[in-house]
Amino acid sequence: MANIRFRQVGRVFRQGGQAFVALDGVDLEVADREFVAIVGPSGCGKTTCLRMAAGLEHPTSGSVSVDDVPVKAPGPDRAVVFQQFALFPWKSVWDNIEFGLLSLGVAADERRRRIEHYIGLMGLTGYEQAFPHQLSGGMQQRVAIARAYVLDPKVLLMDEPFGALDAQTRVVMQEELVRLARQHPRTVLFITHAVEEAVYLADRVVVMSRRPGRIREVIDVRTIRRSERWDDLPRIEDVMDQASFVHLRTHIWKLLREQQGSEAH
Amino acid sequence: MIGPALERNEMLRLTVAGSVAFLALWTLAAWAGLTSRQFLPTPWEVVARMGELIVQPFAGFTLGAHLLSSLQRFAMGFVLAVLVGIPLGLAMAYFRGVDRLVTPLFEAVRFVAPIAWVPFAALWFGTGIGGPVLIIFMGAFPPVLINTYRGAKFVDRKYIEAARMLGASALRTITQVLLPAAVPSIVAGLRISAGLGWQSLVGAELIVASSGVGYMMVKGQAAVSTATVMSGMIAIGLVGLLIDVALRRVQRRIERQRGL
Numbered sequence: 160m161a162n163i164r165f166r167q168v169g170r171v172f173r174q175g176g177q178a179f180v181a182l183d184g185v186d187l188e189v190a191d192r193e194f195v196a197i198v199g200p201s202g203c204g205k206t207t208c209l210r211m212a213a214g215l216e217h218p219t220s221g222s223v224s225v226d227d228v229p230v231k232a233p234g235p236d237r238a239v240v241f242q243q244f245a246l247f248p249w250k251s252v253w254d255n256i257e258f259g260l261l262s263l264g265v266a267a268d269e270r271r272r273r274i275e276h277y278i279g280l281m282g283l284t285g286y287e288q289a290f291p292h293q294l295s296g297g298m299q300q301r302v303a304i305a306r307a308y309v310l311d312p313k314v315l316l317m318d319e320p321f322g323a324l325d326a327q328t329r330v331v332m333q334e335e336l337v338r339l340a341r342q343h344p345r346t347v348l349f350i351t352h353a354v355e356e357a358v359y360l361a362d363r364v365v366v367m368s369r370r371p372g373r374i375r376e377v378i379d380v381r382t383i384r385r386s387e388r389w390d391d392l393p394r395i396e397d398v399m400d401q402a403s404f405v406h407l408r409t410h411i412w413k414l415l416r417e418q419q420g421s422e423a424h
Numbered sequence: 425m426i427g428p429a430l431e432r433n434e435m436l437r438l439t440v441a442g443s444v445a446f447l448a449l450w451t452l453a454a455w456a457g458l459t460s461r462q463f464l465p466t467p468w469e470v471v472a473r474m475g476e477l478i479v480q481p482f483a484g485f486t487l488g489a490h491l492l493s494s495l496q497r498f499a500m501g502f503v504l505a506v507l508v509g510i511p512l513g514l515a516m517a518y519f520r521g522v523d524r525l526v527t528p529l530f531e532a533v534r535f536v537a538p539i540a541w542v543p544f545a546a547l548w549f550g551t552g553i554g555g556p557v558l559i560i561f562m563g564a565f566p567p568v569l570i571n572t573y574r575g576a577k578f579v580d581r582k583y584i585e586a587a588r589m590l591g592a593s594a595l596r597t598i599t600q601v602l603l604p605a606a607v608p609s610i611v612a613g614l615r616i617s618a619g620l621g622w623q624s625l626v627g628a629e630l631i632v633a634s635s636g637v638g639y640m641m642v643k644g645q646a647a648v649s650t651a652t653v654m655s656g657m658i659a660i661g662l663v664g665l666l667i668d669v670a671l672r673r674v675q676r677r678i679e680r681q682r683g684l
Contacts (some may be wrong), residue, residue: 215585234516235591245582249604259598262591292682306590 161313161346163189167221170372181207181369185221187365187374189314189348194340194347195373198363198411200418205350205373212348213239225314234307235259238307242319244299246291252278252302253287259310279341297328301335308339308371308397312355314346321356334395341390364407366414370401375414380407397424427450458617473651474653482652483643485635494625494636497553498568501560502621510610510619513572513588517579517606524553530569538563546632555632556625560579564617571613575606596624611675619673622664626656 170182182204189195190263194381197205211223214233223230225237233239246255248357251417253274258271269421277286282300291299298321307315321329338345340360350356362381365374384390398404430438431463447467454466485493502672516523538559545555551574557663629638637656644652 203636213589233585233588235589237589239586239589241586243582243584245586247583247586247601247604249607252598258587258592259590262593283492290681311592 160194161191161226162188162223162346163314164227165208165211165348166220166224168208168211168223169220170204170211170216171219171268181220183371183373185374187377191345192344192346193348194349194360194362195365196351196357196363197365197367198351198354198357198415199367199372199375199417200369201352202372203367203369205367206318207372209239209318209320209348210368212314213237213316215239235263235310236313238305238310238312238315240300240307240317240320241314242322244291244303244323246299246302246306248291249369250345251290252283252294252357255291255302256306256309259306263310273309273311274305280342281335297326297329297332300324300332302337304339308343309346312345314348317349319350319352320346322351323422329356330395336360342401354408354415356401358404358407358411359395364411366411368418377417378411380408383407442662444534448501462648464655465609468677470651470654470658473476473649474655477640477652479653479668483635483640485640487637487640487655487659490635490637490640490656491663493633494638495663495674497556497633498560498622498625498631501557501625502564502618504557505561505564505617505621506614509565509613510572510603512609513569514576514602515605516573517576518594518598524673530566534566534570536562538620539627542628542631545628547633547663551632555627558638559628559632561623567613567616569612571609571616575609575613576602579605583588607678608675609672611678615668615671615675618667619664622660622667626660644647 165185165187166186166348168182169180171178172181185204185208187195187208197208199205207216211218212225214228214230214237224236228370228387237356244397246260250258256277256343257270258273265273278287280323282302283298283305286298291302294302300323304320322331337360349357349360358380362379362384366376366378367373368375383403387401389398389401389404392401399408440658451466454461454464458464474487476482479486481489483490512522512526516526541559542555542561545558551557556643576598583601583605587597592600625636626638626641628643629636633639637659641653641656644650644656
């Protein structure tokens with residue numbers, strides 16, 4: 160069991176004597192092994208939510224807990240995949256993936272077994288001794304995902320992990336993540352501003368509004384995914400072609416568009 | 425570079441032209457009799473004197489032995505500066521308390537020229553090895569400390585966050601993240617340190633030593649042998665250049681490894 164719970168979470172930033180509300184009354188529960196994506200315009204506080212679950216930032220009101228334990232500091236039980244990868248440039252692919260396992264005190268045999276498993280799974284075989292700068296963006300993000308999964312964390316926190324990738328690489332990575340998520344189900348909180356990505360990957364999509372950042376609507380994708388048998392379709396473009404998919408996507412788009420409209424006046 | 429690019433040949437020609445012009449001016453000045461010939465030897469007199477110094481002992485040793493003695497002192501002072509400067513710089517970057525404790529003291533002391541320590545070097549160590557080492561240390565230490573501190577302090581936040589997320593202890597964060605992140609800055613600092621340390625060394629040897637290139641130069645002055653003094657200057661310049669070239673190589677290799 161591993162769940163993430165946001166209870167009436169608020170976050171106020173102060174800038175030059177002025178306070179502005181970044182997050183207001185966010186209530187959200189990500190259930191065990193559930194994949195939840197948060198979408199919203201930039202500045203809606205979605206990344207702040209993820210960073211609070213990671214322990215990299217703290218709420219000014221309310222609470223964030225994982226497994227009913229309030230989050231205080233970052234730790235390997237809540238692995239983060241950053242948008243900018245944040246791989247250590249001075250360490251090889253292998254050493255990057257091993258870094259967290261060494262903190263956890265995992266024995267050498269076990270380390271080797273787990274690293275090899277994820278290197279194979281993420282298609283990194285042959286690149287074990289390469290350095291990050293020798294790899295493409297997509298390959299670097301595979302390393303970052305392997306580095307997170309190898310810790311066997313309670314929850315995975317992904318902050319726009321594919322945001323820095325080109326469109327083609329992005330699609331490949333989305334398919335791989337779905338494959339990985341099925342093979343190793345985990346509690347996942349996934350931040351993105353790409354609506355299709357959220358609908359394709361998530362069990363539930365949380366739509367946020369900005370100024371202040373609030374939850375606008377939570378959309379259940381899982382029910383439709385099951386009834387429409389999306390998982391039987393091999394490719395992302397086939398899923399995106401489904402009327403049910405298009406309908407959901409359009410619905411979310413409209414929610415986001417309304418905010419743009421409300422901002423104009 | 426800010427101005428327009430030059431061709432390789434053109435650059436080489438300019439370098440040669442500069443050196444030739446310098447030697448020509450020097451020769452002219454020596455010939456013109458602006459000062460006594462004894463006080464300004466010609467370039468070839470210096471070269472001849474250098475040849476003599478290499479084979480015949482002067483002030484107790486040959487030029488090579490003087491250089492070796494200087495290099496030993498330099499190595500000791502420099503290594504000491506590195507051994508203290510790098511760990512202290514990293515600790516200052518990681519622990520705010522250490523930063524507060526050390527920075528004000530350091531900022532006050534670093535503006536004192538290394539040579540200003542000569543009286544103490546003489547009083548505490550006489551002509552023993554400690555005096556020159558102290559002065560070299562005073563010259564070489566500040567750049568190592570400053571560059572380590574800055575390199576580690578301004579490491580990209582995302583690496584620190586990644587390390588914390590991956591459960592790294594303070595010690596592992598310092599040795600596995602701050603140190604490697606600061607390496608390019610540290611190596612740049614080492615180059616400055618080596619230069620300042622080597623410069624301070626000669627100053628130290630002028631006063632508190634009984635061997636070394638600086639000592640040889642003082643003895644040359646006493647013997648009114650300006651060619652000896654100039655030979656010392658040239659030897660210092662060449663060795664300094666060699667040290668810098670060696671460190672520059674290290675720097676390039678590290679940058680290549682990082683894909684910079």
